[in-house]
Amino acid sequence: MENKNKVLLKVENAGISLNDKSLVKGVSFEVKQGEIVTLIGPNGSGKSTTAKIALGIYKKIDGKVKTYTNKIGYVPQKISIDWTLPIRVSDFMTLTEELNQDQINIALNLTGVEHLKNKSLSNLSGGEFQRVLIARAISKQPELLVLDEPVQGVDFKGEIALYELIKKISDKMKCGILLISHDLHVVMSATDYVLCLNGHVCCSGTPHNVVKDSKYRELFGDRASNILSFYEHKHDHTHSQDGTIDQK
Amino acid sequence: MLDDFFIRALLAGIGIALITGPIGCFVIWRRLSFFAGTLAHSALLGVTMALVFELNIALSVFLISAVISIFLLQLQTKTNLPNDALLGLLAHSSLAIGLVIIGFLTTIRFDVMGLLFGDILAVSQSDLLVIWGGGVFILIILKIIWKPLFASTINYDLAKAEGMNPDRYNAIFTILMAAIIAISIKIVGLLLITGMLIIPAALARNISSNPIQMALLSTIGGLLSILIGLFSSLEFNTASGPSIITAALLLFLISLIKTKKFSELKK
Numbered sequence: 001m002e003n004k005n006k007v008l009l010k011v012e013n014a015g016i017s018l019n020d021k022s023l024v025k026g027v028s029f030e031v032k033q034g035e036i037v038t039l040i041g042p043n044g045s046g047k048s049t050t051a052k053i054a055l056g057i058y059k060k061i062d063g064k065v066k067t068y069t070n071k072i073g074y075v076p077q078k079i080s081i082d083w084t085l086p087i088r089v090s091d092f093m094t095l096t097e098e099l100n101q102d103q104i105n106i107a108l109n110l111t112g113v114e115h116l117k118n119k120s121l122s123n124l125s126g127g128e129f130q131r132v133l134i135a136r137a138i139s140k141q142p143e144l145l146v147l148d149e150p151v152q153g154v155d156f157k158g159e160i161a162l163y164e165l166i167k168k169i170s171d172k173m174k175c176g177i178l179l180i181s182h183d184l185h186v187v188m189s190a191t192d193y194v195l196c197l198n199g200h201v202c203c204s205g206t207p208h209n210v211v212k213d214s215k216y217r218e219l220f221g222d223r224a225s226n227i228l229s230f231y232e233h234k235h236d237h238t239h240s241q242d243g244t245i246d247q248k
Numbered sequence: 249m250l251d252d253f254f255i256r257a258l259l260a261g262i263g264i265a266l267i268t269g270p271i272g273c274f275v276i277w278r279r280l281s282f283f284a285g286t287l288a289h290s291a292l293l294g295v296t297m298a299l300v301f302e303l304n305i306a307l308s309v310f311l312i313s314a315v316i317s318i319f320l321l322q323l324q325t326k327t328n329l330p331n332d333a334l335l336g337l338l339a340h341s342s343l344a345i346g347l348v349i350i351g352f353l354t355t356i357r358f359d360v361m362g363l364l365f366g367d368i369l370a371v372s373q374s375d376l377l378v379i380w381g382g383g384v385f386i387l388i389i390l391k392i393i394w395k396p397l398f399a400s401t402i403n404y405d406l407a408k409a410e411g412m413n414p415d416r417y418n419a420i421f422t423i424l425m426a427a428i429i430a431i432s433i434k435i436v437g438l439l440l441i442t443g444m445l446i447i448p449a450a451l452a453r454n455i456s457s458n459p460i461q462m463a464l465l466s467t468i469g470g471l472l473s474i475l476i477g478l479f480s481s482l483e484f485n486t487a488s489g490p491s492i493i494t495a496a497l498l499l500f501l502i503s504l505i506k507t508k509k510f511s512e513l514k515k
Contacts, residue, residue: 055409074409081402085277086456095399096410120457146409 005033007068008144008176014053014063024049025062026200029193031144031176036167038179038187041197042219047180048077050197051148054178069144073137075130077148077180081121089124089132090117097140107139108132110165112158126153134162138169145169146178159183163190184224253369254482260371260435261474261492263379264444267386267428269467272449273459274421277401281446282335283320287429288438289339290316293346295363295433299353306378306430313426316342365489366437368478375434382431386424393417398459440489444470447496454503469499 008031015025024046031037039047053061055074081087093104108114111131116124124132134150147166151159163186170177181187187194188207195204196216203213210216216224250258275284294309301308316338323334350360359367390397399407400414407414432441452466476499477492484491 052405052409055405057405057408070411072410074406076403076405076409079403079406082277082279084279084453085402086453086458086462087402088458091458092402095402096395096407096412140410 005035007032009054009068009178010064010066011050011054012064012066014050014061014065016049016053016058016061022199024053024197024199027053027063027195027197028201029195029204031178033143033176034170034174035193036170036177036179036191037193037195038181038191039195039197040181040184040187040220041202045198047197048148050195051146051178051180055146067144069142071140071143073140073142073145075133075137075145075147075150077152079133083122087121088118089113089121092121092132093136093139095136099139103139107135110138111135111162127155127158130154131158131162134165138173141173142175144176144178148180149182150179151181151183166190184220253371254478256371256373256376257368257478257488258474259376260368260379261478262471263376263383264432264436265448265470265474266467267383267432268441268444269448269452269470270390270463271386271424271428272445272470273452273463273466274397274401275425275445276449276453278421280425281442282332282339284425284429284445285442286320286335286339286342287313287316287426288433288442290342290346291429291433291438292363293342293349294430296346296349296353300349305434306382309433310426310430312342313429314423317422317426362437363433364437364439365487366433366435366440368435368488368492371435378431379435382427386427389420389424393420397421436489436492440493443493443496444473447493447500448473451496451500451503454500469496469503472499 010030012028014027016023017025027046027050029037039050041047052058054065054067055072056065056067089108090104093099093107099107104117105114108117111134113128113131113135116128116132121129121132130151130153134147137145137147145166150166151162154162163183166177166179167190169175179187179191188211191207193205194207194210196202196210196213196219198219202215202219203210205213211224275281290312291309294312295305297303297312298305298308320334320338323329323338324331327334347360362370396407396412396414397417397420399410399412400417404414428445429438429441432444436444448469449462449466451469452462452464456462456465473492473496476495478488480486480495481488481491
């Protein structure tokens, strides 16, 4: 099973310093096909920086980054479109890739914003803009998706739907996903591998193991550790036909 | 019947408007108006260098623009002063050095006004060749790099992450700007080339809703400015370069009325 999926991204002992101050250091992880890897951590812990290192955005980094695909879709954390640049959603969709009208419509439909196709980007609300960003990133059918807080500003109901969509994409399109998220519920229930960052990797592993780590508790508090009990419930026992509990 | 010199002026102006239309859009999208101004100011130094070393003016202006661009990048890494301060420093000091050197050139009579405001009515056939040849070349390059350049303009990180190589296209665009100034300095002058880059693009923004449309309207606005400016300079016997920019400004003001109506409709 492990060997079957192609490695798309390999980060080895990577880091970056600005004016001799380390922003993040010693990060290693891999993203494989069909796998969701998440970065969590407090503000300023270097999550976005790590994603940018992985994407090759910085010129000088420590350590090594290797990508094994050039079909990459990226949803940056912050993007501002100046008023001086008149651009419609449909123009934005084809920013880095040639797409036909059908492909544009399908992608916008998936994130629920097909009706905004001819609207100007500067007239969108924060949540609408995020949906367009996600649609653009998936429309090119990438092998590797990097999503930096992809659902910020999206309403609660939409958030769940979008995370379900992301999960579906990773399953169906077999692409690897590097996700940055604040939502521990989502991270713990839907991802395969978690890295907990705070300037360096505090702990990493499957969600199940990370939650048990004392360093995770230190960073996020005890309440955050209980988060998994909610999901774990499903995993620590099974029900037999008549409803009684089978112990593992 | 129109005189030959006037036909040549029209052809030169049309050539310049065709290039500055789309390039000007990128200048204002990328917030490079002040940078364009700085390159134009440094062109005066380029022209004096051409006279001192007996070089081709366009080539010399182009080289000085390149030197100024590299110098700007160096300054940006050496100091935290904001960009506009660095650009002002470069613009005025290169203009000053150019004028100081002119003072030493006692043997050559030099028309500083002509350099500042250009002399479109004195365009020769070889000038036309430079403008149209250079212009076609610049537009072909722009067409080729449009997509990655546009992506880099929207967002550096996104373009870089998705393999568009923004550093390369940002550099090519700087070279294109230097080339435009080099081929047009003699015709519209250094104060007016910045105007031709910015005003038509600015008026186009007021009335367009997508990037291609803006580039087209900017070109049309530039062409109209050239036509209105040149014919009115003939009619009222005014300086032709400044007349062109005045015409562009009038068109800009008209575009504002349209924008206002649009925004009222939306409410």
